[in-house]
Amino acid sequence: MSKKTSLGRQKILIEKIQKKSHLQVTFSKRRSGLFKKASELCTLCGVEIAIIVFSPANKPFSFGHSEIESIIDRYLTRNPPQESNTHQIVEAHRNANVHDLNMQLTQLLNHLEIEKKKGEEIDHMRKARQRKFWWECPIDELGFYELLQLKVSIEELKKNLGKFASKCIMELSNMSSPNIGFQYGYF
Template sequence: MARKSKGRQKVEMVKMNNESNLQVTFSKRRAGLFKKASELSTLCGAEIAIIVFSLGRKVFSFGHPCVETVLERFVSGNPPQATSGTMKLIEAHRNASIRKLNMQLTQAYLDELKKNVAKHAEKIVIRLPFDTKPAGFSSNIVPFKNPNMMPPQYHGFGQGFF
């Protein structure tokens, strides 16, 4: 079966001579350009401004958040302000990520600290005054394994350590 058309072919990049074809191509390509700009803005949060002048001296523009805002920022050289919805969303996401990472870091530090304390707790001993020997011990040196298991008369000593 023979094809009725040549299909989609590569167009040579030279100015068209036919006025009618030129207007149709301009309209289609302008719409495609604005669509791509919109997609870029939506997907990446980019601020975009496009201004196109046709041969018929008509002006077409696309901008996100708006053409004037983007042009003002470009001309003045000012960084973006956090007043736009997109910038607020980006800033909130960044702050949430930082909080999450800080919490993970703090938790990892606390876990490591607990391991070290547990590891060294068996080595800690308490020397009681010379005349005091707790019941069940032959000397005044008491192994310090669990601060909650200390005799009640010594609870003020070292309390709040863990």
């Protein structure tokens, strides 16, 4: 079975497409891309755009921002745009909404940063606690150096317990009551 190879993203010669089905597919994709770019231009630059495109089947498609009729009328009569109070009010309201949303976003990002720091502190404390009580881990989970440290710590503990036991015995034997050691079960 032969593997079907794809042409992928290759440079396409700019010439009229002869096949009707390919022509329609290409038109649909390019039309949506054109309208998307026009919308981005309106959003980024605040321009007014009117685009009219006829499909290979002579079906009209249009895109307009703000209203396609007013833009075409302005173009045909060569009149400058009429600034209306409504447009200014809508623009001011939109800018206020954008400002409010930006403030909310900033607050949420600050809150997120604080929570991340708290999480890091908790994680750091958890790791410190694990390091502090590393000897409580199962022995087979300890590495070579941790096992050596455990051995040294146990030997140190044994030595300290021996000293402490000797000290307790000495204190008990130095007490005036001879029965005190037997009374508490030390001997």
